Amino acid sequence: MGPLIPLNDISEEINLLVAFLIGIGFGFSLEQAGFSSSRKLAGMFYGYDTTVLKVFFTAAITAMIGLTLFNELGMIDMSIVYVNDYFVRSAIIGGIIMGAGFIIGGFCPGTSACAAAIGKIDAMYFLLGSLIGIFIFGQTFPIWEELYMADHMGPVKISDTLGVKDGVMVLIVIIVATLMFWLGEKAEKRFKREDITKEI
Amino acid sequence: MKRPYLKLLGLIIVLMLAGLVFTSLKTRNKYRFKKPAEELHSELIKSNHFLSPQKALEIINQKDGKYLFIDIRNPREYDNFHVEGAINIPLPQILDDQYASLFKNDKIKVLYSNESIKADEAWLLLTQYGYENLLVLQGGANYWKNNVISKNVFDRKGDYDDEKLKFDISKIKSAR
Amino acid sequence: MSTRVILTIVFISFGLIAAILPEKDYSSQELDAKQLLHEIQVENYMISADEIAEALINEDPEYQLIDVRSEEEFKQYSLPGAINIPFEKLFDEESLAYIDQIARKNVFYSNGTTKASEAWMLAKQKGFQNNYILRGGLNNWYKTIIEPNEPASADDVEAYYEYQARLGAKQFFTGQGAAQSSGAKKKARAPIKRKKKKMVAGGCS
Amino acid sequence: MNPYLAGLMLGVVLLAAFYITGRGLGASGAMKSVVVSSVAAVSRDYAESSHYYSKYIADGKNPMKSWLVFEMLGVLVGGFISGAISGRLKFKIEKSPKITNRKRIILAVIGGILFGFGSQLGRGCTSGAALSGMAVLSLAGYVTLMAIFGTGFAMAYFFRKNWI
Numbered sequence: 065m066g067p068l069i070p071l072n073d074i075s076e077e078i079n080l081l082v083a084f085l086i087g088i089g090f091g092f093s094l095e096q097a098g099f100s101s102s103r104k105l106a107g108m109f110y111g112y113d114t115t116v117l118k119v120f121f122t123a124a125i126t127a128m129i130g131l132t133l134f135n136e137l138g139m140i141d142m143s144i145v146y147v148n149d150y151f152v153r154s155a156i157i158g159g160i161i162m163g164a165g166f167i168i169g170g171f172c173p174g175t176s177a178c179a180a181a182i183g184k185i186d187a188m189y190f191l192l193g194s195l196i197g198i199f200i201f202g203q204t205f206p207i208w209e210e211l212y213m214a215d216h217m218g219p220v221k222i223s224d225t226l227g228v229k230d231g232v233m234v235l236i237v238i239i240v241a242t243l244m245f246w247l248g249e250k251a252e253k254r255f256k257r258e259d260i261t262k263e264i
Numbered sequence: 265m266k267r268p269y270l271k272l273l274g275l276i277i278v279l280m281l282a283g284l285v286f287t288s289l290k291t292r293n294k295y296r297f298k299k300p301a302e303e304l305h306s307e308l309i310k311s312n313h314f315l316s317p318q319k320a321l322e323i324i325n326q327k328d329g330k331y332l333f334i335d336i337r338n339p340r341e342y343d344n345f346h347v348e349g350a351i352n353i354p355l356p357q358i359l360d361d362q363y364a365s366l367f368k369n370d371k372i373k374v375l376y377s378n379e380s381i382k383a384d385e386a387w388l389l390l391t392q393y394g395y396e397n398l399l400v401l402q403g404g405a406n407y408w409k410n411n412v413i414s415k416n417v418f419d420r421k422g423d424y425d426d427e428k429l430k431f432d433i434s435k436i437k438s439a440r
Numbered sequence: 441m442s443t444r445v446i447l448t449i450v451f452i453s454f455g456l457i458a459a460i461l462p463e464k465d466y467s468s469q470e471l472d473a474k475q476l477l478h479e480i481q482v483e484n485y486m487i488s489a490d491e492i493a494e495a496l497i498n499e500d501p502e503y504q505l506i507d508v509r510s511e512e513e514f515k516q517y518s519l520p521g522a523i524n525i526p527f528e529k530l531f532d533e534e535s536l537a538y539i540d541q542i543a544r545k546n547v548f549y550s551n552g553t554t555k556a557s558e559a560w561m562l563a564k565q566k567g568f569q570n571n572y573i574l575r576g577g578l579n580n581w582y583k584t585i586i587e588p589n590e591p592a593s594a595d596d597v598e599a600y601y602e603y604q605a606r607l608g609a610k611q612f613f614t615g616q617g618a619a620q621s622s623g624a625k626k627k628a629r630a631p632i633k634r635k636k637k638k639m640v641a642g643g644c645s
Numbered sequence: 646m647n648p649y650l651a652g653l654m655l656g657v658v659l660l661a662a663f664y665i666t667g668r669g670l671g672a673s674g675a676m677k678s679v680v681v682s683s684v685a686a687v688s689r690d691y692a693e694s695s696h697y698y699s700k701y702i703a704d705g706k707n708p709m710k711s712w713l714v715f716e717m718l719g720v721l722v723g724g725f726i727s728g729a730i731s732g733r734l735k736f737k738i739e740k741s742p743k744i745t746n747r748k749r750i751i752l753a754v755i756g757g758i759l760f761g762f763g764s765q766l767g768r769g770c771t772s773g774a775a776l777s778g779m780a781v782l783s784l785a786g787y788v789t790l791m792a793i794f795g796t797g798f799a800m801a802y803f804f805r806k807n808w809i
Contacts, residue, residue, distance in 0.1 A: 087719020158767020169756015193757020
């Protein structure tokens with residue numbers, strides 16, 4: 065029964081080795097998806113390339129379905145799987161700042177590491193920038209502390225908030241996502257930019 | 265006989281076989297409890313399954329071969345410190361087949377964990393599962409390390425007993 | 441057919457399956473030794489003194505405290521609202537009405553943890569649900585709620601809030617400074633609301 | 646590669662992460678470890694006295710020996726392997742022809758600063774909070790996702806010259 069590591073008292077070294085191997089898979093998938101290109105990522109916001117939407121939701125849904133089935137087969141104990149703590153204000157404000165960073169810089173931390181690995185110089189500067197950003201946050205933490213800790217809701221699930229079963233929530237997400245895939249492909253046709261898509 | 269019937273027959277036979285295999289798998293659950301809860305409950309009321317550190321030290325000093333100390337913590341904790349002569353069976357593996365014969369032998373097995381809580385739970389689990397001759401070391405490895413080994417003194421008050429009340433009730437001015 | 445259409449069909453059919461499948465509930469199964477072993481490894485049944493204090497202050501009807509010590513001990517001191525089911529009477533007819541039900545969360549407690557956990561293990565073996573244990577029992581209740589220690593360093597924000605909540609709870613339970621009790625009530629709302637006992641670190645922290 | 650296939654692959658990796666470790670993927674946490682250990686290397690006393698850094702180096706913990714740091718090392722290796730296979734290994738600055746290299750770099754640094762800051766405030770980035778959170782139906786994950794992409798769309802117009 066999973067999750068394997070927390071339930072089986074596995075040593076730190078193996079845990080870190082697993083982290084490294086999963087990281088390789090993560091980096092490989094990101095790069096294969098084309099996330100090493102900032103213009104491809106930014107294409108999401110201009111409609112000429114909606115790869116981000118497709119990859120993101122396909123991945124989340126695959127994992128979601130997998131977890132649901134594993135849970136049903138008794139292969140994983142969902143009560144120990146990490147669910148992010150929800151702090152209302154910091155999640156929203158943090159998200160807004162990240163959104164601004166995304167459109168200005170063209171990467172997010174994971175994709176910038178991946179792009180830096182294949183030699184994108186802008187990605188390396190983005191990485192440097194995020195280190196500075198984290199440093200600034202660390203230095204000014206007392207200012208943000210109250211905001212950072214405000215409105216703690218605990219590890220809430222969206223299905224609890226909406227009052228539906230987890231399985232139904234999975235179906236809702238899938239339907240919404242498939243509609244977005246359809247819209248995304250329509251947008252790609254409408255806002256086509258051959259000059260950019262050919263280059264990236 | 266026409267072929268569709270044959271197919272149907274084959275299907276029924278296969279289904280029955282599968283059903284048989286399935287039910288036999290279900291009934292032969294080797295992990296089912298062998299001792300009913302009520303029986304264990306009355307045993308718990310009647311007898312004491314705890315071993316005090318004093319008694320444990322006597323056993324170890326006399327090198328009494330009747331007893332076997334079992335450390336149910338993880339191997340790292342065991343390597344770090346363990347009671348003299350104890351063997352290590354981490355809690356997750358306690359029901360594994362490889363230890364079945366060990367639990368079935370005549371020795372008196374003394375379980376211990378960091379305190380006595382996990383060891384006591386393991387004691388109940390193993391007893392429910394049908395093993396016998398088990399005891400729990402009171403205070404566990406922490407008490408053993410901090411009091412028995414380092415100071416070689418026992419506080420006579422019996423603080424190793426998890427169920428001893430360790431505060432003065434009169435200090436709580438209950439609001440009720 | 442495009443990849444999107446295939447994927448849509450596959451995803452929606454899986455989604456339908458997920459929606460139809462009943463919610464998995466581990467506790468409703470009849471347990472065997474292996475499953476009980478899993479339960480005691482995961483420790484979802486341990487409830488902290490902080491959580492109980494918060495529930496008592498807020499008069500949360502979800503919890504029913506059950507004192508498994510003897511009647512004399514119960515009379516000397518017990519937690520507010522607790523009922524007494526001495527360990528010896530665990531399987532009595534009238535006790536079963538309490539411990540074999542699905543409406544409320546029973547929280548067993550004793551002086552320490554072992555007696556309560558023995559009661560819990562027996563109830564679990566019978567397949568009863570909704571039973572929990574107060575971690576550390578009354579001894580730990582006294583240490584954390586009645587005589588809380590100030591956190592060693594002010595760095596840990598969560599520990600600080602926890603301490604504040606405990607001070608509020610102390611006032612509530614000992615009746616010291618009863619005049620401030622409404623203020624204490626407010627203060628005592630512990631910010632920690634963890635459902636899970638065994639936490640996996642995750643996200644980006 | 647077909648984005649849907651790549652998404653499936655990423656989903657399988659994510660699922661494996663959940664199955665093996667009980668946690669999802671993450672990225673910004675690794676960078677935080679780098680920052681914390683740099684600060685601690687310059688002045689350990691300062692780091693220990695800070696509200697923010699101290700919890701990562703308490704009890705002689707080494708922030709670099711964390712799950713996410715090793716995962717991110719894997720990402721670098723994985724990205725490199727993939728780039729090598731697909732023949733994309735090349736030093737270059739990617740940008741719209743309408744802007745200069747210098748401007749692109751400055752914007753990348755500014756974007757990075759914002760993202761780094763936001764990821765700390767929001768407790769995770771697109772991978773740790775949004776992607777992993779979505780898979781376990783975490784409300785925080787969906788809220789963060791909507792905040793990131795909502796802002797992205799809202800500000801897209803003002804930065805169009807950088808990209809198209």
